[in-house]
Amino acid sequence: MIAMRWRKDIAYTGWGRALTATGRVARPVTEQEIDTIAPAFGNRRSYGDAPLNDGGAALDMTAQDRILAFDRKTGLITVEAGVTIGALARILPPQGWLPPVMPGTGIATVGGAVAMDVHGKNHHNTGSFCQHVTALTLLQNGKRRKITPDRDKRLWAATCGGLGQTGIITQVTIQLKRCPGEVMIVTERRVEDWAEHIAHLDASGATYCVGWIDATATGPKLGRGILEEAEIGSGLAPARPKRRSVPLDAPSWALSGPVVRAFNNLYYRRVPATGRTVVRAFEDFFFPLDKIHDWNRLYGKRGFHQFQCVVPLDRADTLRAMLAEIAESGLASPLAVLKRMGDGRAGYLSFPMPGYTLAVDFPNRESARDLIARLENQAVAARGRIYLAKDGLAKGPSVKAMYPEHPEWVAQVMKADPDGKLATDMVRRLDLRRL
Amino acid sequence: MEQTWIILGASSTMARAFMQKLAEQGAGLILAGRRMDDLKTNASDALARGASMAKPIAFDARDPGTFQPVIDLALKQAGQINCAVFVGSMPPQEEIDADPAMLDGVIADSFTGPARFLQMLAPHLEARGSGSIVGVGSVAGDRGRIGNYVYGGAKGGFATYLSGLRNRLGREGVHVMTVKPGPVDTAMTQGMDDLPFMTTPDAVADDILAGLKRGKNVLYTRRIWWPIMTVIRAIPEPVFKKMSI
Numbered sequence: 136m137i138a139m140r141w142r143k144d145i146a147y148t149g150w151g152r153a154l155t156a157t158g159r160v161a162r163p164v165t166e167q168e169i170d171t172i173a174p175a176f177g178n179r180r181s182y183g184d185a186p187l188n189d190g191g192a193a194l195d196m197t198a199q200d201r202i203l204a205f206d207r208k209t210g211l212i213t214v215e216a217g218v219t220i221g222a223l224a225r226i227l228p229p230q231g232w233l234p235p236v237m238p239g240t241g242i243a244t245v246g247g248a249v250a251m252d253v254h255g256k257n258h259h260n261t262g263s264f265c266q267h268v269t270a271l272t273l274l275q276n277g278k279r280r281k282i283t284p285d286r287d288k289r290l291w292a293a294t295c296g297g298l299g300q301t302g303i304i305t306q307v308t309i310q311l312k313r314c315p316g317e318v319m320i321v322t323e324r325r326v327e328d329w330a331e332h333i334a335h336l337d338a339s340g341a342t343y344c345v346g347w348i349d350a351t352a353t354g355p356k357l358g359r360g361i362l363e364e365a366e367i368g369s370g371l372a373p374a375r376p377k378r379r380s381v382p383l384d385a386p387s388w389a390l391s392g393p394v395v396r397a398f399n400n401l402y403y404r405r406v407p408a409t410g411r412t413v414v415r416a417f418e419d420f421f422f423p424l425d426k427i428h429d430w431n432r433l434y435g436k437r438g439f440h441q442f443q444c445v446v447p448l449d450r451a452d453t454l455r456a457m458l459a460e461i462a463e464s465g466l467a468s469p470l471a472v473l474k475r476m477g478d479g480r481a482g483y484l485s486f487p488m489p490g491y492t493l494a495v496d497f498p499n500r501e502s503a504r505d506l507i508a509r510l511e512n513q514a515v516a517a518r519g520r521i522y523l524a525k526d527g528l529a530k531g532p533s534v535k536a537m538y539p540e541h542p543e544w545v546a547q548v549m550k551a552d553p554d555g556k557l558a559t560d561m562v563r564r565l566d567l568r569r570l
Numbered sequence: 571m572e573q574t575w576i577i578l579g580a581s582s583t584m585a586r587a588f589m590q591k592l593a594e595q596g597a598g599l600i601l602a603g604r605r606m607d608d609l610k611t612n613a614s615d616a617l618a619r620g621a622s623m624a625k626p627i628a629f630d631a632r633d634p635g636t637f638q639p640v641i642d643l644a645l646k647q648a649g650q651i652n653c654a655v656f657v658g659s660m661p662p663q664e665e666i667d668a669d670p671a672m673l674d675g676v677i678a679d680s681f682t683g684p685a686r687f688l689q690m691l692a693p694h695l696e697a698r699g700s701g702s703i704v705g706v707g708s709v710a711g712d713r714g715r716i717g718n719y720v721y722g723g724a725k726g727g728f729a730t731y732l733s734g735l736r737n738r739l740g741r742e743g744v745h746v747m748t749v750k751p752g753p754v755d756t757a758m759t760q761g762m763d764d765l766p767f768m769t770t771p772d773a774v775a776d777d778i779l780a781g782l783k784r785g786k787n788v789l790y791t792r793r794i795w796w797p798i799m800t801v802i803r804a805i806p807e808p809v810f811k812k813m814s815i
Binding site: 162164165198200201202203204205212225226229230 | 583586590594608611612614615617618619620755
């Protein structure tokens, strides 16, 4: 048995690289090695400060990457928290199964997917990640607990999407979905404006459906983009694009207004006016940006922020106004994502609600931070909410207003971790442990 | 052809990454090591990833009595038999200096144990006329340094042994590859701050698989260690003995 060892004064960030923490980090290879209760992180694909603990300790869970049990008949799989979604998406389809919910990056770990109750392009019909989780193992102060949604209703709801505050998530059991093929059949079509985009999202009957928005298009072109609808297919070979990487921090003009506008224009015109149907490999469809390794470095040293909110179905107009403000601000934001969500959510702080969600990237500048603050206020006013996995800027009172079950979460967290050993920079910034 | 891999030291972090990749290619795995609980978990992991077979079995480099059962298990498998050696131990040099009896264990773990095992396995591979042996040494074996010369001595001995084994088995269709990693982010190096040109178990595993495909004899990983060690080996002894690198 090897004792857990710490590396001191490690500087680390979330995916957005705008916020940094410095502290001691250990990377235990097995659960048994963990001898200290501290915030756990995976591959830090959350954008802001959710995985950070500045001045304190943190556990890197990525070395715990084993599949502990897999029943090929029932599709029940138990994994260590550090297994990535991408590994499952690679290993399982040849054996007839697929993770039921996959976020936009395969580099995210299963533990992180639980702590953020992530969603995918099939949220409207399949719900959120944790709705398919049937058991979790938590390390709490001095004890190890296996919990299930039936036996531990409240603790379960505080853990799913609960930012890792109820215990260190070490094992996750997932009910997989049958995978009837080995490729994605993707139909892409241009949509010319906002109204058409919303109408298509409403009408789509596809299993996987997402809209890519050109967030630089203004006026009558506002909301234009590409609608992507997809099903799993078989018997066809996908074209394999090359992997690329961003070796260095990009210069500041790399994502400046003209460059982004030109790129978005090309991206839009890539799909013929009449639309097209293409065959893609799973990873190319589900994790399109993972092909460009370390793409976050495109934003240079200062990093970036992503704003993602969801507003109720009847407030699509508010979202349109927000997009107009983004587009007119000229703050370069390459591809943005628009999606219609269903009601699936598993925890008190789970993001999804029936409505429309918009996600946009901004370089980390003062003007962008101001814009994000205004967007946050509009989301609150529309009874919507922002996604904590993306956030590094919001204010506590707004977040508490957006998540009406926050008091229930606090009650469970204070029971599970009364001394605040699991508190992160995000939890402190938003003062989440207090009502 | 069906591939079976004997993994010596199958609880090590570096071995885990290598086994996971072999499992995904559908290989059969014999997981030999000391920590049986951990080996069982690794076997479940390998099977879930697509390994055609994954069996844990007790192996202790310091106990030659454990060697034959591993070989017997391997010989029951059809197809090609291969072996990857990940065993080794690196206690701090000061501890060995204080307790010279520790030296025997380090040499057994990193050199004589695996060498004796390979010596027992070699005739079977010769008879089958195929197979690969991967021996993980260390850049520390390229030159004895004040900081870890017992470990370095053991790894150096192992590398010389592998060179001879390659000479013998190469003519029988069996390939022997010596792998010399620099510092790898594993349990062994946890807690050591800022080691230069650090790599990861995953990258080492990729390098080993690529090296096997190309029929490499000696593989430095990361590759930068080849020029570095070439320079370090070339430093004249009168100078080197005064250095602490």
